[in-house]
Amino acid sequence: MASAVFDLNRRWSSQDFPELGAAPVPTEPCISTEYFELEKNRVFQRVWLYVGREEEIKKPGDYIVRDLPAMNTSLIIVRGSDGVVRSFHNICSHRGNKLAWDKCGSCRSFSCKFHSWTYDLKGALIGVPDEKMFADFRRSEHGLVPVAAQTWEGFIFVNADLKPAQTLGEYLGDLGRRLAGFPYAEMTATYAYETELKCNWKVALDAFSEAYHVNTVHGRSYPETFTGKNNKQCHLPEVRLYGPHRSAVIYGNPNHQPSPAAAVAYLFGESVTKRTSNLDELPPQVNPTRSPEFAFDLNVIFPNLILHILPGTWFTHQFWPISVDRTLWEGRAYWRPAKNAGERFAQEFNNCVLRNAWLEDTGTMEATQQALSSQVKTHFVLQEQEVLIRHSYKVLEDYVQFYHRSPPSKAHRKVR
Amino acid sequence: MNHKLPGTFQALEKFVDDWALATQNERQRRRAACTPDELLKFYNAMLPRLEKALSYLNGLKLGSLPDPARRLLYLTLSFAEVAMFAECYEGKPQVPNSFEETRFVAVGGDRVG
Numbered sequence: 325m326a327s328a329v330f331d332l333n334r335r336w337s338s339q340d341f342p343e344l345g346a347a348p349v350p351t352e353p354c355i356s357t358e359y360f361e362l363e364k365n366r367v368f369q370r371v372w373l374y375v376g377r378e379e380e381i382k383k384p385g386d387y388i389v390r391d392l393p394a395m396n397t398s399l400i401i402v403r404g405s406d407g408v409v410r411s412f413h414n415i416c417s418h419r420g421n422k423l424a425w426d427k428c429g430s431c432r433s434f435s436c437k438f439h440s441w442t443y444d445l446k447g448a449l450i451g452v453p454d455e456k457m458f459a460d461f462r463r464s465e466h467g468l469v470p471v472a473a474q475t476w477e478g479f480i481f482v483n484a485d486l487k488p489a490q491t492l493g494e495y496l497g498d499l500g501r502r503l504a505g506f507p508y509a510e511m512t513a514t515y516a517y518e519t520e521l522k523c524n525w526k527v528a529l530d531a532f533s534e535a536y537h538v539n540t541v542h543g544r545s546y547p548e549t550f551t552g553k554n555n556k557q558c559h560l561p562e563v564r565l566y567g568p569h570r571s572a573v574i575y576g577n578p579n580h581q582p583s584p585a586a587a588v589a590y591l592f593g594e595s596v597t598k599r600t601s602n603l604d605e606l607p608p609q610v611n612p613t614r615s616p617e618f619a620f621d622l623n624v625i626f627p628n629l630i631l632h633i634l635p636g637t638w639f640t641h642q643f644w645p646i647s648v649d650r651t652l653w654e655g656r657a658y659w660r661p662a663k664n665a666g667e668r669f670a671q672e673f674n675n676c677v678l679r680n681a682w683l684e685d686t687g688t689m690e691a692t693q694q695a696l697s698s699q700v701k702t703h704f705v706l707q708e709q710e711v712l713i714r715h716s717y718k719v720l721e722d723y724v725q726f727y728h729r730s731p732p733s734k735a736h737r738k739v740r
Numbered sequence: 741m742n743h744k745l746p747g748t749f750q751a752l753e754k755f756v757d758d759w760a761l762a763t764q765n766e767r768q769r770r771r772a773a774c775t776p777d778e779l780l781k782f783y784n785a786m787l788p789r790l791e792k793a794l795s796y797l798n799g800l801k802l803g804s805l806p807d808p809a810r811r812l813l814y815l816t817l818s819f820a821e822v823a824m825f826a827e828c829y830e831g832k833p834q835v836p837n838s839f840e841e842t843r844f845v846a847v848g849g850d851r852v853g
Contacts, residue, residue, distance in 0.1 A: 516847035519839070544836065545828050585823035588790050592798075656847075665797030665805075665813050668853075673820040675764070679844065680824055686839035 327554055329613045330561035332575070336711040341565065344714045348703035351696045353717065354524040360648040362724045367627050368394035370723070371568075372474070372481040372488065372495045374629045374642065375401055378409065379478065379512050380428065385445060388428045389414060394628075394645045395484050399471055400424050400434070404445040409475055411482045412447045412468035423468070434468075443468050476500055478509045496625070499566035502609040503623060506633050511658040515675040518654045521686060523693035525628060525643040525651040526716065530704075531685055531692075532630055532641050533622075533712040535560060535574055541684045545677075549597050550619055552577035560709055561617060568626035568719045570712050573611065576619030585673060593670025594636025594659065596620070596678065601635035624712060626719060636660070639678065649693055655682050745815075746808045749793060752815060755782055759818040760811040765849035767814075767821040772841065776831030783826035786819040813853075 326332070337346060353359045375390050387402035398414035400423065416423050416436040423434050423443070433450065435442040442451030447468035455461060472483040474492035477500075481492050493500060521528055531537065538550050538558040551558045555575050562573040578599050582590055590598050596619075603614040610633065611618045620634035630641040639657035646652060657678055662668035695701070706714050744756045759782055761767045771779065786793075793812055800809055825833055834841065 514848065517844050518847060519843045519845060541837075545824060547828075583823070583827040584787055585790075585819070585827060588794070589820075591791065592794050662802065664802050665800070665816070666794040668802060668813070669794055669816045669820055672764070672817045673823060676821055676824060679846075680835050680838075683835045683838035683841060683844060686844075687837055689839075 327561065327615075327617055329615045330573075330575075330617060332555045332559045332561060334559070334563075335708040336560065336563045337706070337708045337714060339708075340563065341711055341715070344711065344718050348705050349714060349717050350703055351699075351701065353720065354526050354693070355648065355697050355699070357648045359724070360524075360645070363627075363645065363720065364394055364396065366726075367720065367723045368392075368645065369396070369484040370489075371627060372483050372490075372492050373627075374479055374625065375399065375411075375482050376480045377478055377508075378475060378480060379509060381409065381480075383430065385432055386428075386430045387424065389424045389426065392644065393647070397484070398422060399482060400468075401473065401480055401482065402445055409473050409480055410446065411471040411473035411480075413471060415469065416441055417449060417466040417468065418452075477504055477506070496569070497567055499569040499571060499623060499625065502564075502566070502571070503607060503621075503631065503633065505607045506610075506638065507605065508638060508658070511636075511638060511660050513659040513661045513671060514656055515659070515671065515678070516654065516656040517679055517682060518652065519686070520646070521651045521653050521689050522649060523651060523689040524649055524696075525645040526720075527689050527692050527696070528643045528651050528653055528686070529624070529628065529630070529641075529716065530713045531689060533570075533624060533716065534710045535572075536707065536709050537685075541688070542681055545680055545684060546597070548577055549580045550575055550577065552579065552617075555617075557709075561615075563711055565715055568723070569624060570626075570715050571621065571623040572712060574619040574622055575617055578616035586677075589670040589673040592666030593662070594667075595670060595674055596634065596637060596639075596657075598636075603635055605635045606633065624716065637674070649697070653686065743808060745812050746796065748796070749789060749812055752785060752789065752812070755785060755815060756811055758782075760814040761818060762814060762852045763850050764817075764821075764846055767818045768841075768846070768849070770818065771821045771825065772833050774833055776833065779822050779833055780826055780831040783819065783822050783831075786815065790816060790819060 376388050380388055381403045384403050384405045387400055389400055391398045399411050400414045401411045403409055414423050418439055418441045421436055421438040423436055433442050433444050440453050444450050449463040449466045472486055472488050474481055476492050535558040560572045561575050564571050576599055589595050599616055610621045620632045623631045628643045632639050637659050642654045644652040659671050662671055744753050793816055797813055
């Protein structure tokens, strides 16, 4: 039995993306501290990174703080009185103390807990106790150091490069256009997990970037949900590359038989495994034929965000490098706020379903890292369906090589 | 006599003390600490009454449930917590071959409701 619209036996690497090669991929980028430093300098301090949703800072003065070892900094992301979202290094200009300490909050100004230097929401220095004791002092020279911040569909991205080579819109390019228009902002009920994984950030990213593992890792938790008679190996119905970004459709079995609990959840609300939701909620370019053999759209926004969309919900994974073998992983799912107990139940059921899947996904990662660090094996062997991983290492290497020729601008670090 | 649960759901009263828990973290800890036998007993008692319970609760305002209805909601949320363990892992209270669950931090896991 073939799929009506998808080629479920497509050899994605060799048929569609031969330029990515077919050779095994070196594991060195996952274990080399030198490579890790290059990634920090040439990727994480150069490109747009997702740091939060606009709904998290709805009102003027609302702020979030992100500690980002990958950018060697902590950032404040704050909504100004003018409604504009801005970001600053979370560092007092006086003697370098951390300015905002809470993970989130709301304020009219930021005041340092060391000597009470105070900054407004645009980062301007507005208060210095005993100011006359500073010689030749101009407040205008000592504002907070800004970081470029732009938004797309309510997603806030920052860029450590104050004059980024591309706007966020240009950076997201056709992938941004593909994913625009989904009702992200309506789905604000958030269910989230996080943990520090003792593995390289790419070991974690890779595990979430293919569906080859589904039978082995999730076989017990999701019988014949993402596989079916015509797709026993969870082949990808669709793969597309968008510059440094990449996307795939994950197959959903339209004849999947829900468990007794899932069947009740389906009656009362949305679900990640339900196949009868309104596919027209998807943007026109995602599953354009509205095929029922669609579970969700998986999108890797380079370098460290996976954004999945499906009718009724969206969910993300984000991987924040801490060191070559430590990663902060964050998994988050978003639903429309429950209007009644039935919807609340369906969301809680799905939260447990996703959590259990993520416990299975993360189960391999630390052992993999340990094994890689032994260097007994020096290459990953990738099959046709693992093409997103192949693309990931290729893009990363391109960035590392490209910026080898152009050292990073430190302009924003100078005292102005 | 004061009932812990709304009238038609009193068959579930014996589960209230153990499973009518207000936060995700409490429900998760309870599940992780129980035996397969306890887990399956709770699952089997809840499943045939689940649809009725949710239909009943849908007739009330979610934000201002009276105490007996609120306890019933918490029971359904605990059912959501245990369901996969009953259906996929034979009642064993841990996900087989998985990451250390205690290291997974639920952001907002202490939210009531």
